[in-house]
Amino acid sequence: MDRPHRIGWIYAVPALGLFLLFMLYPILYNIIRSFSNSKSIFANYSALFARPAFESSFANTLRWVVFSGIFEIVIGFILAMLIEFYIVRGRAFYRAILFLPMVVTPTVIALVFTTLYAPDYGAVYGLVRAIGLGTHFPALLSNPDTVTYALIAVNVWQWLGWFVLLYSVAISQIDRGIIDAAAIDGASGRRLWTQLIIPMVRPMTYTLTIFAIIQALQQFAIVYIATNGGPGNSSQVMGSYVYKLAFVDNRVSISASLATLLFGLSFILVGFVFVLAKGRFTISTGTAE
Amino acid sequence: MVRHIFKAKSDKLPAVTRSHGLSRIGAHLVLIIAVILSISPTIYMIDISFRNAVTAFDPSLIVFSGSTLSNYTSVLKNPDLPHFFINSTIVALSTVTLTIILALLASFAISRLHIIGGRVLFLIISTALFIPLASVLVPIVLLLKNIGGLNTYWGLIGPYTAIGIAFAILIIKGALDSFPTELEEAARLDGASWLSVLTRVIVPMIIPALFVVAVWQFLFSWNEFYLALVIMTNLSKETMPLAPLYYEGPFLAEPGQLFAILSLVSVVPMVVYLLVQKRFVKALEGGALKG
Numbered sequence: 001m002d003r004p005h006r007i008g009w010i011y012a013v014p015a016l017g018l019f020l021l022f023m024l025y026p027i028l029y030n031i032i033r034s035f036s037n038s039k040s041i042f043a044n045y046s047a048l049f050a051r052p053a054f055e056s057s058f059a060n061t062l063r064w065v066v067f068s069g070i071f072e073i074v075i076g077f078i079l080a081m082l083i084e085f086y087i088v089r090g091r092a093f094y095r096a097i098l099f100l101p102m103v104v105t106p107t108v109i110a111l112v113f114t115t116l117y118a119p120d121y122g123a124v125y126g127l128v129r130a131i132g133l134g135t136h137f138p139a140l141l142s143n144p145d146t147v148t149y150a151l152i153a154v155n156v157w158q159w160l161g162w163f164v165l166l167y168s169v170a171i172s173q174i175d176r177g178i179i180d181a182a183a184i185d186g187a188s189g190r191r192l193w194t195q196l197i198i199p200m201v202r203p204m205t206y207t208l209t210i211f212a213i214i215q216a217l218q219q220f221a222i223v224y225i226a227t228n229g230g231p232g233n234s235s236q237v238m239g240s241y242v243y244k245l246a247f248v249d250n251r252v253s254i255s256a257s258l259a260t261l262l263f264g265l266s267f268i269l270v271g272f273v274f275v276l277a278k279g280r281f282t283i284s285t286g287t288a289e
Numbered sequence: 290m291v292r293h294i295f296k297a298k299s300d301k302l303p304a305v306t307r308s309h310g311l312s313r314i315g316a317h318l319v320l321i322i323a324v325i326l327s328i329s330p331t332i333y334m335i336d337i338s339f340r341n342a343v344t345a346f347d348p349s350l351i352v353f354s355g356s357t358l359s360n361y362t363s364v365l366k367n368p369d370l371p372h373f374f375i376n377s378t379i380v381a382l383s384t385v386t387l388t389i390i391l392a393l394l395a396s397f398a399i400s401r402l403h404i405i406g407g408r409v410l411f412l413i414i415s416t417a418l419f420i421p422l423a424s425v426l427v428p429i430v431l432l433l434k435n436i437g438g439l440n441t442y443w444g445l446i447g448p449y450t451a452i453g454i455a456f457a458i459l460i461i462k463g464a465l466d467s468f469p470t471e472l473e474e475a476a477r478l479d480g481a482s483w484l485s486v487l488t489r490v491i492v493p494m495i496i497p498a499l500f501v502v503a504v505w506q507f508l509f510s511w512n513e514f515y516l517a518l519v520i521m522t523n524l525s526k527e528t529m530p531l532a533p534l535y536y537e538g539p540f541l542a543e544p545g546q547l548f549a550i551l552s553l554v555s556v557v558p559m560v561v562y563l564l565v566q567k568r569f570v571k572a573l574e575g576g577a578l579k580g
Contacts, residue, residue, distance in 0.1 A: 008402030012410060015395035015454050022451035023417045026428035033428075079323055086316035096566050097324045103562040104331065105512040107530045108551045111537065112334045115544065123333055126348030161327065169574050210419075217421040221514040221530070225537075239423035239515070246427045247519060255427055263424035270419045 027263060034257035044257040053233035054258070057241040060148050061262075064219055064237060065269065067149070069212035071156045073205065076163025081197075083164070084171040095168055099161035106158070110225035113154045117141050141227055144234035151235060154222055159215060163208055170204035171197070206277035213269045217262065238262045334555070337548040345544040360549035369524060370532070370553075376521070377511055377529040377557075379442055384449040384510040385503050391450065392457030392502065397487050399458075400465040401473065411462065417455035422515055430519050440523040448520075449510045457502045464498035465491065497572035504561075504569050511558055529554050 037043035048054050083094050101109070116122050117140050125137035140150040174197065182196055220239040223229060229236035229244060236244070238258060245255035329350060337345060339356045364370065395414070399407040429448050438444035476486050492499070514530040521527045532554055536547045
């Protein structure tokens with residue numbers, strides 16, 4: 001008989017090693033450093049909370065999670081449903097074109113949208129003027145009230161295709177016979193959607209929710225390039241503020257406490273969806289229990 | 290919603306939505322608007338890269354007159370441009386190769402060799418999926434600084450592989466778990482080593498899963514900006530996403546040149562995507578994602 005389980009670990013060690021070096025060690029480093037302060041163990045956290053930019057970055061990160069997530073999931077589902085249920089020819093075309101923004105470099109996207117949003121020469125202004133909606137266009141990126149939403153719109157624009165594609169795959173895997181049978185039994189259009197189709201793609205919705213949360217928490221490039229967190233700190237997110245604290249302000253320990261909070265926030269939000277989902281996910285057979 | 294069941298126009302659609310022409314036209318209309326919104330920023334970018342100094346500030350989405358190639362000829366003169374391209378190619382291809390090899394070996398150990406603690410190992414590595422990059426960024430930079438990893442290729446390849454490996458193991462282990470083991474057992478009885486079972490029997494079965502991982506990891510490492518910004522501070526080692534930073538300030542007076550650079554940065558991921566997209570979607574539908 002083989003005794004593979006002993007030597008088998010050799011195969012797993014390199015992957016585990018990289019995880020320990022570049023994931024676990026940095027997390028532990030940040031946790032330990034965030035609580036290491038000669039005055040008190042919470043001194044770094046108090047210093048962080050005392051900074052006005054912290055509140056802004058925390059609130060904006062939550063806005064990113066909520067609004068990115070809702071728009072990506074709702075619009076993604078509607079477009080996928082139209083593609084799968086109403087389109088005979090052209091499905092692959094729609095999915096492919098909608099997915100294209102996903103592959104464009106985020107730094108490029110940030111600069112393209114900065115120009116698109118420009119009040120005098122941007123194409124959004126040009127369009128507003130062309131359809132006669134006025135000759136003034138608000139400077140979305142220099143107004144503290146609009147800047148975060150303008151950037152979230154960029155993110156939704158970029159990632160929508162991923163949500164359409166995955167929902168599309170999930171809907172196409174539904175057995176059409178079940179839907180037909182329910183329709184013949186007299187189920188109306190609305191009941192078909194709320195009681196049959198939406199529940200059947202729910203595992204994908206959980207997966208995509210987790211995806212949207214993590215992707216929103218990851219935000220850095222678009223904010224950093226388009227506004228550098230400004231005006232003031234009004235568009236700062238936790239990802240960009242970690243960078244600013246550590247590399248611009250040289251406050252590595254305070255940055256470590258923000259990084260630890262971000263890590264905690266990710267686990268709380270993802271954990272919440274996990275509890276809701278009770279193990280019903282779609283990614284691979286590896287996780288579906 | 291459509292409440293009427295009309296005569297079958299296509300077998301591909303379920304009865305409930307085998308609907309009259311109007312709702313299908315409506316669906317096409319909505320999707321065409323979505324497609325236009327989705328593609329216009331990219332068209333806008335390419336269009337500005339061909340505009341001259343005057344039309345560059347025109348607020349139209351597309352300007353048809355006065356196209357010029359001069360933006361490209363001036364930015365291509367920059368001797369640093371090839372560095373960005375070469376660095377990105379080296380980093381992205383090495384990351385893809387390393388991720389696939391390491392994830393394949395680990396998935397094999399967990400799914401086939403049933404190593405002791407394999408399940409725990411899988412759960413631990415999977416947690417990496419939920420770790421935002423910002424929460425590990427600074428310690429990674431400090432660590433690389435101590436061991437001489439700043440401004441080196443492996444200083445990016447290592448963290449990129451570590452970031453991608455959880456997703457890769459999820460997909461590859463998922464594919465492995467869905468295949469029966471009879472072929473491998475037969476090969477083992479014939480005296481094949483585990484390594485040759487892996488390369489000759491298992492790899493050919495899970496090509497779609499490996500393909501999804503390769504495409505995903507290539508696009509991620511080609512486009513990644515956050516780590517590249519802090520790890521590659523020496524111009525000669527910088528990757529493509531950093532290139533626009535050099536054109537943003539001085540070239541703001543000349544948007545045409547900035548947008549020529551932006552178009553050049555985007556060319557590789559877009560061409561790669563257009564080449565592989567059919568297979569990528571097929572792999573997602575067929576094997577890599579299971580309900």
